[in-house]
Amino acid sequence: MSKIRDSIVGCLLGTAVGDALGLPYEGMTGSRGGSMFPDRCRLHFLPGYGMVSDDTEHACFTARALIASKGDPDRFEKELAWSLRWWLLGMPAGIGFATLRSILRLWVGIPPERSGVFSAGNGPAMRSPLLGVAYGNSPERLREFVLRSTRLTHTDPKAYYGALAVAVAAHASAEGSVAPHDFLRVLRETLHDAPAGELLGLIDRACSSAERDEPVSAFATGIGSRNGISGYMYHTVTCVIQVWLRHQKDYSAGIKEIITAGGDTDTTAAVLGGIIGAGVGHAGIPRNLLAGIVEWPRSTAWMERLGIVLARSLKEPGNAEAPGYFVPAIPLRNASFLLVVLAHGVRRLFPPYR
Numbered sequence: 471m472s473k474i475r476d477s478i479v480g481c482l483l484g485t486a487v488g489d490a491l492g493l494p495y496e497g498m499t500g501s502r503g504g505s506m507f508p509d510r511c512r513l514h515f516l517p518g519y520g521m522v523s524d525d526t527e528h529a530c531f532t533a534r535a536l537i538a539s540k541g542d543p544d545r546f547e548k549e550l551a552w553s554l555r556w557w558l559l560g561m562p563a564g565i566g567f568a569t570l571r572s573i574l575r576l577w578v579g580i581p582p583e584r585s586g587v588f589s590a591g592n593g594p595a596m597r598s599p600l601l602g603v604a605y606g607n608s609p610e611r612l613r614e615f616v617l618r619s620t621r622l623t624h625t626d627p628k629a630y631y632g633a634l635a636v637a638v639a640a641h642a643s644a645e646g647s648v649a650p651h652d653f654l655r656v657l658r659e660t661l662h663d664a665p666a667g668e669l670l671g672l673i674d675r676a677c678s679s680a681e682r683d684e685p686v687s688a689f690a691t692g693i694g695s696r697n698g699i700s701g702y703m704y705h706t707v708t709c710v711i712q713v714w715l716r717h718q719k720d721y722s723a724g725i726k727e728i729i730t731a732g733g734d735t736d737t738t739a740a741v742l743g744g745i746i747g748a749g750v751g752h753a754g755i756p757r758n759l760l761a762g763i764v765e766w767p768r769s770t771a772w773m774e775r776l777g778i779v780l781a782r783s784l785k786e787p788g789n790a791e792a793p794g795y796f797v798p799a800i801p802l803r804n805a806s807f808l809l810v811v812l813a814h815g816v817r818r819l820f821p822p823y824r
């Protein structure tokens with residue numbers, strides 16, 4: 471498999487497995503999650519099996535929009551906006567509030583460049599690793615695509631800076647291994663004309679923390695994210711980068727650690743999984759976990775095909791087309807997913823509480 475193709479496939483599958491592993495722990499503290507499901511390297515959404523949430527769906531929408539765009543940012547933004555509009559009609563169970571409001575704004579006719587709402591939630595981070603793998607070689611183009619992807623739903627500049635940091639990390643991961651402060655230097659160059667001093671300061675702390683091999687739960691508390699890693703973009707991104715810098719070639723160790731920290735675990739594990747996956751490729755994602763994801767009609771095999779077509783389209787933007795799937799099955803799939811989410815909600819009413 472060519473290098474870019476393996477990075478893209480690894481990024482998509484790494485996102486899916488991280489999402490599926492993190493999902494049952496979402497919103498719990500690390501200690502309660504550990505009491506409920508002690509083995510964090512096992513799928514628990516269904517006993518021994520997993521499904522994916524909005525994080526993976528957004529990564530797949532990004533791939534489809536990149537394929538359809540043929541490198542044109544306007545077209546990319548329009549395609550992504552249509553994916554989000556149709557996605558909402560399928561009644562997805564997990565959707566961030568800012569994303570929901572933005573999609574409603576798209577549906578009432580507000581154009582994609584103005585549909586976003588002022589929020590620094592971590593939604594755009596789920597769409598970023600793939601953008602980094604695709605366009606990390608060209609900082610200007612990368613900034614443009616990350617901006618288009620971010621402003622669709624989130625307009626606080628912090629959301630854009632954070633999403634860009636994720637993309638730069640995914641690109642660095644696809645290129646090989648990187649020393650923490652070398653990564654910071656590259657990020658500074660990419661963000662050079664943006665007033666992103668606060669984020670760069672936090673990433674500087676994440677780099678020093680990674681050099682000391684500090685557990686991410688301690689680092690998260692130190693930057694003010696108590697009771698787990700929150701969905702605030704700067705908390706999510708700095709913690710994900712802290713873990714990635716310490717486990718660049720060890721997918722399972724990285725994912726296990728970020729889930730252990732608790733909080734917005736499906737998104738933190740999905741974004742981290744996308745970044746590490748870009749570095750380790752398909753072979754670095756545990757095969758038993760991939761096989762344990764029970765998704766239909768968008769299976770992990772479909773995601774792999776999607777990644778392969780995207781890689782081809784980046785080389786020859788001519789006539790590549792994203793693989794199809796049985797769209798009418800989506801509401802049924804989403805209803806089944808919702809039932810399991812509700813079952814987890816009921817389970818959480820009972821002990822253990824910490």
Ligand SMILES: [Mg+2]
Nearest residue numbers: 523524525736
């Ligand atoms: Mg999610």
